[in-house]
Amino acid sequence: MVDDKIMPFEQLDKAYLDRGLYFGDGVYEVLRSYDGRIFALEEHLRRFANSLAAIEITGVDIADIRPRVTGIFEKAGIANAKIYFHVTRGSEPRYHKGGKDLKPNFLLTICGLPDDTKAKTNGIIVSTYPDLRWKRCDIKSLNLLPNIMAVRDAAKKGCDEAILVDDKGFITEGSGSAFFAVRSGELCVSPLAANILPSITRGFVLRAAGDIGMKVVEKQFTTQQAIAADELLIGVTTRDVVPVVKFDGHIIGDGKPGKYTNALACEFRKFTK
């Protein structure tokens, strides 16, 4: 029964029997292009392979995914595009363990991605939310309800992103972004662990920091330390480096994007050329 229409299983499109829908039994990636070039494709494919392996989805060859991504990107002809794709374990009538003959499902979407110049110029405001996520956030899975709850809460407060805080008061990361603080000229970020997504953008931001001579401190920090920071910023594929100027109502620095953040954004942009 789909809404109020009744039909036999055989007539259902396989999307209605997708284990991605019933269980979130799949993993995904989001990529972008800058001016006609896909950014960090190999890094995303490598992470995707790790996610697939972590939840033991087999029968998917990265060598088959790569030409699908590049092929559709060429065909679409969108210079600045957002590319999303996922693989789920397959379709079958709902059954937790999963049948033996499951064939993974592949879904990819591509659309234009306008540059968010307003956010980059003025900075964004963020609010905190408890980190309710599971214990394997290093796997980029389709189980994103806690992230959705967080970002919807932020939106209600007029905020652009939710920053997740664990039981001990430490910031883990944004609901859909990596989160950084600048303190005394040092770039602070949570260390990678099972509760942190190994963000591709995070990696490039750290590289940018090294290139401009900023020391990187990979250590957990609290909301109090974030409020007291000189600058805050997030990193996310679709918008790269975005300054954060307000955190839970507290103005950060002088309320404008800081010099280190701007320098990181500028350095980051070089990677994309």
Next chain:
Amino acid sequence: MVDDKIMPFEQLDKAYLDRGLYFGDGVYEVLRSYDGRIFALEEHLRRFANSLAAIEITGVDIADIRPRVTGIFEKAGIANAKIYFHVTRGSEPRYHKGGKDLKPNFLLTICGLPDDTKAKTNGIIVSTYPDLRWKRCDIKSLNLLPNIMAVRDAAKKGCDEAILVDDKGFITEGSGSAFFAVRSGELCVSPLAANILPSITRGFVLRAAGDIGMKVVEKQFTTQQAIAADELLIGVTTRDVVPVVKFDGHIIGDGKPGKYTNALACEFRKFTK
């Protein structure tokens, strides 16, 4: 792009744009019938309403869901049926916050449910797995990947169900069931909390215990305590009370379903008449 077929968004069935698929942004229920009567419909509908409210899916009236469930049950004419249904926040191109005009999607499946007499007569064997789930397991959401990982691990070990163990060594519940121990004639079970699903079957098992004069102890217990228990059992909608005769390779009691478990199963059956 669905597998290798490319099409515009407009031609996609809405199932491919379901927030249930991208985020697990939905909640579900599983019910059963015994001999032509749906069991505990109101209890399931009440829990479903709680789940919807917890993730703030609005625009769904339980008064509209009830006749869909009873209507399809009558139409299907399956005396012993399993009924699954879920509601997701709606379909749209992937967007975390969700658009304002989202219309929730409803999906229901019904099929025959043969009685698992073998499991009930001989008991099942179970293995443990870390409880990797999120912090709101009291919401019956579509984010079930950690449950899937657990039950797939159990299946690899030749086990029927995975029993989840938290960081401190305490058992929370089964990957798809409530878990109980009998010690000195007392029925032990984890207390309801944010890390436990308020299982309908659990409620009826506790009621059955009261009816046969068993004391109920709602307190966390460890894997060591489970192994040392006189009897172990699980409770799950699709199979009600099932004895557990082996736990992580350790034989429980004399390796046969115990007298308290059998008494609980017998008492439970009365509720279903």
